[in-house]
Amino acid sequence: MNTTPPGRWPGPLGRLGIWVTDHAKLVTISWLVAVIGLGIFAPQVEKNLSGAGWQADGSESVAARELAREHFGGNASSAIQVVVHSTDGPVTEGQGRQVLAAVTSKLEAEPRIADVVAPLPGATLSADGSTAIVLAGAGVDTNEMVKVATDIKADLEALSTDDVQVNPTGSSLLWSDFNEANLEAMLKSEFMSWPVTLAILVLAFGALVAAGLPLILTLAGLVASAGSLVLINELIPVSIWAMNFAMMFALALGIDYALFLVVRYRAARAARRSADPALQRDDRQWAVAQTMDTAGKAVLLSGMTVLISLSAVMLVPSPSFRSMAGGIMIAVVFVLAATLTLLPLVLFKLDDRINKLALPWARTAEHRSPRFAAWGERLWKRPAVWGLASLIILLALAAPILGLKTAMPSIKVLPEDASARVGYDLVQDAFGEGAPGTLQIVVDTDEAPVAARVLAGQPGIANVMPAMPAADDSGLALIQAVPTVDPSDPELDAIVDQLRADLPSSALVGGAPVENLDLKSQLDESTPLVIGVVLALGFLLLLVPLQAPLISLLGTLASLLSTAAAFGVARLIFQEGFGADFLGFESQGFLDAWAPVFFFAMIFAIAMDYTVFLLASAKEHYERSGDAKEAMVGSLAHSGRVIFAAGAVMVAVFFTFALSGPIPPKEMGVVLGVAVLLDAFLVRLVLLPVMLRLTGDAAWYTPAWLKKVLPNITFAHD
Numbered sequence: 001m002n003t004t005p006p007g008r009w010p011g012p013l014g015r016l017g018i019w020v021t022d023h024a025k026l027v028t029i030s031w032l033v034a035v036i037g038l039g040i041f042a043p044q045v046e047k048n049l050s051g052a053g054w055q056a057d058g059s060e061s062v063a064a065r066e067l068a069r070e071h072f073g074g075n076a077s078s079a080i081q082v083v084v085h086s087t088d089g090p091v092t093e094g095q096g097r098q099v100l101a102a103v104t105s106k107l108e109a110e111p112r113i114a115d116v117v118a119p120l121p122g123a124t125l126s127a128d129g130s131t132a133i134v135l136a137g138a139g140v141d142t143n144e145m146v147k148v149a150t151d152i153k154a155d156l157e158a159l160s161t162d163d164v165q166v167n168p169t170g171s172s173l174l175w176s177d178f179n180e181a182n183l184e185a186m187l188k189s190e191f192m193s194w195p196v197t198l199a200i201l202v203l204a205f206g207a208l209v210a211a212g213l214p215l216i217l218t219l220a221g222l223v224a225s226a227g228s229l230v231l232i233n234e235l236i237p238v239s240i241w242a243m244n245f246a247m248m249f250a251l252a253l254g255i256d257y258a259l260f261l262v263v264r265y266r267a268a269r270a271a272r273r274s275a276d277p278a279l280q281r282d283d284r285q286w287a288v289a290q291t292m293d294t295a296g297k298a299v300l301l302s303g304m305t306v307l308i309s310l311s312a313v314m315l316v317p318s319p320s321f322r323s324m325a326g327g328i329m330i331a332v333v334f335v336l337a338a339t340l341t342l343l344p345l346v347l348f349k350l351d352d353r354i355n356k357l358a359l360p361w362a363r364t365a366e367h368r369s370p371r372f373a374a375w376g377e378r379l380w381k382r383p384a385v386w387g388l389a390s391l392i393i394l395l396a397l398a399a400p401i402l403g404l405k406t407a408m409p410s411i412k413v414l415p416e417d418a419s420a421r422v423g424y425d426l427v428q429d430a431f432g433e434g435a436p437g438t439l440q441i442v443v444d445t446d447e448a449p450v451a452a453r454v455l456a457g458q459p460g461i462a463n464v465m466p467a468m469p470a471a472d473d474s475g476l477a478l479i480q481a482v483p484t485v486d487p488s489d490p491e492l493d494a495i496v497d498q499l500r501a502d503l504p505s506s507a508l509v510g511g512a513p514v515e516n517l518d519l520k521s522q523l524d525e526s527t528p529l530v531i532g533v534v535l536a537l538g539f540l541l542l543l544v545p546l547q548a549p550l551i552s553l554l555g556t557l558a559s560l561l562s563t564a565a566a567f568g569v570a571r572l573i574f575q576e577g578f579g580a581d582f583l584g585f586e587s588q589g590f591l592d593a594w595a596p597v598f599f600f601a602m603i604f605a606i607a608m609d610y611t612v613f614l615l616a617s618a619k620e621h622y623e624r625s626g627d628a629k630e631a632m633v634g635s636l637a638h639s640g641r642v643i644f645a646a647g648a649v650m651v652a653v654f655f656t657f658a659l660s661g662p663i664p665p666k667e668m669g670v671v672l673g674v675a676v677l678l679d680a681f682l683v684r685l686v687l688l689p690v691m692l693r694l695t696g697d698a699a700w701y702t703p704a705w706l707k708k709v710l711p712n713i714t715f716a717h718d
Helices: 012-022 024-039 042-048 060-071 094-108 142-157 171-205 208-233 240-275 281-315 319-355 370-381 383-403 419-431 445-456 491-502 512-546 549-575 595-625 628-657 663-700 704-709
Strands: 080-086 113-117 131-138 164-169 439-444 461-464 476-483 508-510
Touching: 012 024, 012 281, 012 319, 024 208, 024 319, 042 208, 060 439, 060 476, 060 508, 060 512, 080 094, 080 142, 080 171, 080 419, 094 113, 094 131, 094 142, 094 164, 131 419, 142 164, 142 171, 164 171, 164 419, 171 208, 171 240, 171 419, 171 628, 171 663, 208 240, 208 319, 240 281, 240 319, 240 595, 240 628, 240 663, 281 319, 281 512, 281 595, 319 595, 370 383, 370 628, 370 663, 383 549, 383 663, 439 445, 439 491, 445 461, 445 476, 445 491, 491 508, 491 512, 508 512, 512 549, 512 595, 549 595, 549 663, 595 628, 595 663, 628 663
Parallel strands: none
Antiparallel strands: 080 131, 080 164, 113 131, 439 476, 439 508, 461 476
């Protein structure tokens, strides 16, 4: 029964909260069905999701790879190279010969492998005879080849003896080993982050029961999203990175959302009772409605901003990027749905019991923080000093971004004992610096002689193998060329560009390192577009609910400062190597190429999250009082503590990823952790309030023509 007290009728979200409490059984059963039904598939997420997809769809290198796989027995970049190295004489004799035979037999028994090519003198058999490469052609697509690599690598390595070493390597093995190391790092980080997160939440809420709610609800959302990804993978390939990122991002975001709602509900219940002590359990619906109409509205707006920011990544035509963004978006949708439907019901049912197991000094009824109110007064009195100080710090940290270099991950992302890295080093020692990144040129047969001459005359090419005509009637030939430089050397880009300019028109230049170069080029082209779209949509998503162009613009621009500062710090750490020993990684001399576009979208989504929380509270106070000072000080007093606690949780979650695993998760943890640290504590609690102070009433001015265009949205409710 609806027991909402008389007064202003709740808004749409308030009515949703009331509906949820009136239909408790339906909501509960629906969530149980969703979590259990989808949760059945969740354990399959690691096994089923794809491990590849890091490619530029439509690029020349991808076209070359597919032609090589289709017409040349699978001799493509996704083929598996099994490196057999003998420390006791030629590898083709004695024990080495037996191992080679066993390797060949093992590969031929795998139905997903196409042609198995024995070592060839001058090509895949080293000059001293100690190292040989058995080529296992790709009989399936790149995603499936990564699974093949995962399935057979242990059996192949087990064929090693005291004098003969077996190490499968190549692109498919690299991704298999990397995904394995990455998963281990993710699980370790999650294990580390949960107790730290719980401790922060206990301190923030002052009660163990209230602190546990965000974790439980977020876990429900993650389980449901994991099962969804498994089902979606049956239709289109979904990268395993989608789940890895979703685990981290949705955990931090879900806790933020739940924190905001729980604090507001407790305050609503306490305020109502203090106004009329006779109002007890029958007043719960009013508290739910008010919570949803204020905090719930901010959470919904924040979630929409996050989804819009991540959807911009879909503009990058790469399967891995699109599936990662999609996976995170699915997780955010589930977490958002749980926050706006399941959490209000749980609060309604538990009511005062959410304050159980409270800390002795906790003040569970306190919503307006005296400390943050005092901080707001301090900022109001001296805005120039605090604003200038924060601006100088942010600009100083952002300055290194001017020298930022990006490239696709090198072999250094793998642990030194990983099979792909060991095999990579053996190939490099035996066949030359550029051998692990052999180029593959697919060309019309009648133009193959010209292509071979061009390759032989290039200064950046160390060795050219004879053209191999296709076994079918495709009229194609495959020429493999070994560059003079390491696959991660920036000089390779110029070599490939020159080849593409000089080779015959029918020639397609491919190979694993070229696929990386093409993806980097695509990312460089897409990054400005993605940033522009994210900024424009972020501004609009602030403008519509706040109805204040000036502060919406300033809030959007402020988000850029923490993002730039985070990438400035990332350059110092990952490009220049500061703190590499402490974090336990070997600097590649650059930041991974996918970091700017993908991390920008994630950082901006988080930054706007805090912007929404603060400005929604400020707008609520301005609507009630019409006073710019009350809007600024009141927003800090009522949301400052929540932003502080939520920021601490996010920083804890992200920084745990910086302490374990290969370089990319470390990059993710450091960049996102620094961004949140600066954004929550410096931008949202200092710089943005100072902007509200300096702009005064103008911050909330809405032109008459704009009022006619925008929908009527308010944050103040009785």
